[in-house]
């Protein structure tokens with residue numbers, strides 16, 4: 001509630017909506033109000049067209065032929081790596097490995113790096129804010145390798161307890177794996193500071209940027225992290241494509257995660273040597289069209305400008321928090337300090353299950369998420385089993401927030 005808008009928006013969400021065909025449809029007879037962007041974003045026409053265009057005009061396998069279509073596909077797919085690299089300030093496109101999503105990216109690192117570099121007694125530090133995809137793979141390693149998982153907590157305001165950080169780091173800490181922006185609270189964590197602290201004890205740092213990269217300008221060199229992961233579908237790209245950024249030496253030293261075609265340099269029955277980066281980690285025929293679509297999504301985001309997107313969402317966030325605070329039957333989680341947030345608000349309505357809230361909003365064409373948001377440890381810590389969640393993106397408007405809150409008022413009345 002103490003958040004202040006730092007700069008006026010220069011982005012017109014009404015115009016932007018025209019780029020997204022889904023907003024032409026109606027849901028339950030009403031115009032679609034899509035407030036479930038933390039789950040996945042909608043796709044602009046340019047991304048949809050790029051998929052259509054690829055299959056109509058270029059479809060073929062990459063790295064496998066001298067014919068024109070194969071050459072074109074290879075160039076387009078590599079180009080997409082370059083766009084992602086540039087987007088996050090990576091020096092070389094070969095530092096970008098395409099995966100299916102953030103979950104697969106973290107698994108790749110757990111298997112490719114963790115399995116071969118961690119030993120009994122080593123420690124990993126995560127936070128209580130993590131999405132399950134940044135908890136469960138490390139539990140697999142804990143059980144296989146006998147490592148310990150330490151956890152940095154949150155305070156009652158929804159911020160990480162940074163004062164506890166030095167006490168949780170030691171020369172035993174080999175990896176700090178931390179969520180950049182919370183998919184439950186919206187809190188943006190100070191990953192640069194956390195990275196600096198982790199480096200003091202020689203730990204590697206992995207940033208889960210799934211919820212930050214759609215909204216914030218990210219520079220991996222500025223953060224100083226070793227790895228960063230994200231999902232394309234939350235940043236206007238297609239589903240089934242995500243990526244890892246990794247530092248060259250680390251990726252070169254790492255074992256592959258998947259073995260087979262395309263990830264090899266030379267195969268004999270006795271022995272195989274690995275392909276160069278990033279192909280060493282992209283075994284088999286990859287999601288070529290997904291990668292190309294992600295590259296086009298990056299173009300779209302860069303055209304609008306991440307600063308404009310962030311400022312617009314901040315304006316929506318402040319507006320929504322102020323409006324929701326007018327009703328004492330709406331309980332909002334987090335957002336109790338002026339720390340940086342993305343446009344995510346988890347809330348509950350007194351006496352009504354969030355699934356009922358989401359179901360009744362849907363009757364009015366309003367899409368929100370309800371559930372545990374794949375962050376059960378955090379939900380438990382905040383004493384909520386389930387919550388409803390609205391999450392904003394560049395095409396959302398204040399009128400949509402008004403309509404959502406008006407509908408919440410009607411739902412509350414109905415249940416009384």
Ligand SMILES: Cc1ncc(COP(=O)(O)O)c(C=O)c1O
Pocket residue numbers: 038039101102103104131133134179181182183208210211231374
């Ligand atoms: C913070 C965070 N990390 C990771 C993920 C996993 O993303 P995906 O399901 O695309 O692998 C999510 C998905 O919601 C998320 O919010």
